[in-house]
Amino acid sequence: MPVAAIVVAWVPLVLGLDSISGRGGQLLLGLLSWVLLAVLLRREDPLTRVSVLIVVAYATLIEYTFSAFLGTYTYRLPGVPAFVPPGHGLVYLAALCLGRSRAFRAKPRALVIGASVAVAAYALWGLLLSPRLDVLGALWAACLLWFLWRGRAPLVYVGAFLVVTYLEILGTSIGTWTWGTHDPVLHWIAIGNPPSGAAGGYGFFDAAALALAPWVLTLLRRVRSAPPEPALELELTEAA
Numbered sequence: 001m002p003v004a005a006i007v008v009a010w011v012p013l014v015l016g017l018d019s020i021s022g023r024g025g026q027l028l029l030g031l032l033s034w035v036l037l038a039v040l041l042r043r044e045d046p047l048t049r050v051s052v053l054i055v056v057a058y059a060t061l062i063e064y065t066f067s068a069f070l071g072t073y074t075y076r077l078p079g080v081p082a083f084v085p086p087g088h089g090l091v092y093l094a095a096l097c098l099g100r101s102r103a104f105r106a107k108p109r110a111l112v113i114g115a116s117v118a119v120a121a122y123a124l125w126g127l128l129l130s131p132r133l134d135v136l137g138a139l140w141a142a143c144l145l146w147f148l149w150r151g152r153a154p155l156v157y158v159g160a161f162l163v164v165t166y167l168e169i170l171g172t173s174i175g176t177w178t179w180g181t182h183d184p185v186l187h188w189i190a191i192g193n194p195p196s197g198a199a200g201g202y203g204f205f206d207a208a209a210l211a212l213a214p215w216v217l218t219l220l221r222r223v224r225s226a227p228p229e230p231a232l233e234l235e236l237t238e239a240a
Contacts, residue, residue: 003040003093003094003097004094004095004097004098004101004159004163006036006040007090007091007093007094007163008094008163008166010033010036010090011087011166011167011170012170014029014032014033014083014087015170015171015174015176016174017029018076018081018083018176019076019174019175019176022077023077026077026081026082026083027082029081029082029083030081030082030083030084030085030086031082032083033082033083033086033087033090034086036086036090037052037086037089037090037093040090040093041093044093046217047213047214047217048093048096048213050213050216050217050220051092051096051209051210051212051213052089052092052093052096052209053089054208054209054212054213054216055088055089055092055205055206055208055209056085056086056088056089058205058208058209059085059088059089059205060080060084060085060088062205063080063084063085063088064080067080067177068080070184070185071180071184072179072180072183072184072191073177073178073179073180074177074178074180075176075177076175076176076177088205091160091163091164091167091202092160092202092205092206092209094159094163095156095157095159095160095162095163095164095206096156096159097159098155098156098158098159098162098163099153099155099156099157099158099159100155100156104155104158104159105155108154108155111155111158112148112149112154112155112158114158115144115148115157115158115161115162116145116148116149118161119141119144119145119161119196119197119199119200120141120145122137122141122165122196122197123137123138123141123142123196123197124138125196126138126192126195126196126197130192130196132181132190132191132192132193133190133192134190134191134192134195134196135189135190135191136183136189136190136191136192136195136197137191137192137194137195137196137197137198138196138197139189139197139200140195140196140197140198140199140200140201141196141197141200142197142200143197143200143201143203143204144157144161144197144199144200144203145200147200147203147206147207148161151203151206151207151210152207152210152211153206153210156206156210157199157203157206160199160202160203160206161199164198164199164202165198165199168194168195168198169194171194172193172194178193179191179192179193179194179195
């Protein structure tokens with residue numbers, strides 16, 4: 001689990017430095033996060049690399065849609081910080097490495113049950129005891145429960161629950177980002193800061209990567225192994 005430990009240590013370092021940085025500092029943190037992600041991926045197999053890149057692409061689209069455009073949550077400075085896209089890749093890689101670790105594989109059922117109880121309790125706290133009513137967290141918690149019990153890689157979702165919950169609590173507590181009180185479209189769904197079941201939202205990133213990565217990798221290999229098109233032969237005819 002060294003990769004997960006590195007990511008867990010990297011998160012507070014980046015968020016702490018961001019709290020005293022301007023745009024230039026965010027760009028540097030983004031560059032360093034990309035470098036770290038590239039270094040960690042060097043030892044991974046092609047399927048893992050492709051799945052991480054799918055998460056980065058998908059999560060970046062979500063970030064610019066729901067943060068920069070809709071304002072569901074907002075960062076300390078306007079826009080999406082440069083370290084966020086590679087950060088999503090790091091978070092997914094950490095969850096993936098936890099899910100396939102020997103420690104996790106030794107007691108899979110106990111971990112799934114434990115994560116289920118924890119996210120359900122957290123969601124109930126958000127609905128009944130939190131200073132801010134958290135309906136979105138409960139909805140996402142239900143999604144996470146579905147991923148934990150019906151998803152193709154339950155232990156990856158256990159890892160995602162641990163890493164994402166840690167990330168969200170830390171990020172919102174120091175003001176790196178702040179969630180709005182209600183959804184920005186209908187204003188019907190109350191949102192906690194952070195939503196209790198945020199890992200359920202991240203679960204869609206993980207599900208997309210796990211489902212699409214084999215197909216994308218196969219497509220890339222076919223493209224690379226395809227023979228080049230033969231050069232068109234020009235037929236020269238003699239003028240009669």
